[in-house]
Amino acid sequence: MTPKQHIVSSELAFPVTKRSGPVPRWHGLATLVLAFSVLWTMAGCKSVKGVKGAVGRAIPFRSSELSIKVDIAAEANHNSPIALDVALIKDKDLMKSALAMPAQDWFGKKKDLRRRFGKRLQVTSWEWVPGQTISPIVIDVPWKLSGVMVFANYSSPGSHSAPLPLGGKVSISLKQDDFTLENDK
16 A cells, blocks of 8 residues: 555545554644634734625624714804714614615604614714814724714705714814714824
8 A cells, every 4th residue: 555545535536644653642732723823813803804894894803993083163063063973783774774864864763763773773972062172982883783874963954974984083073064074094
């Protein structure tokens, strides 16, 4: 018998080396250490770039932080208080609807949406006056999330809503008739 033989099955053929004697004791330990190292490395990864979420972003394996810096102009919302909601959405269909939903509809339906979607919708709300100074806001974004949306309740017409990234830093400037959104680096 030769040292290498081929085992042929109906699906694949691969070489097998015939060993003489027992498998070295360190072989099993080395395999265990290698497997543990791979798992440890993967646990440290925040995301896999090849896996895309519902709105085309990487899906993180663990929660991440979304840091929001808010700047409110003195003439924001025509010098009237302005409500702002950040919605963490865990439902694909709701996320699709939210992407097309203007803020006026959001604020009118928010109570019903929270009741219908329960834990699949987490909303954080604020209301500020023009010119108010706001400390940076940090939101823990869970890893199983379809998306994050921001809605600003302006008195002027317009959508006043936008998707936010699943992590990182964002600046929101609340201006007279609408807000602007900028990803910080």
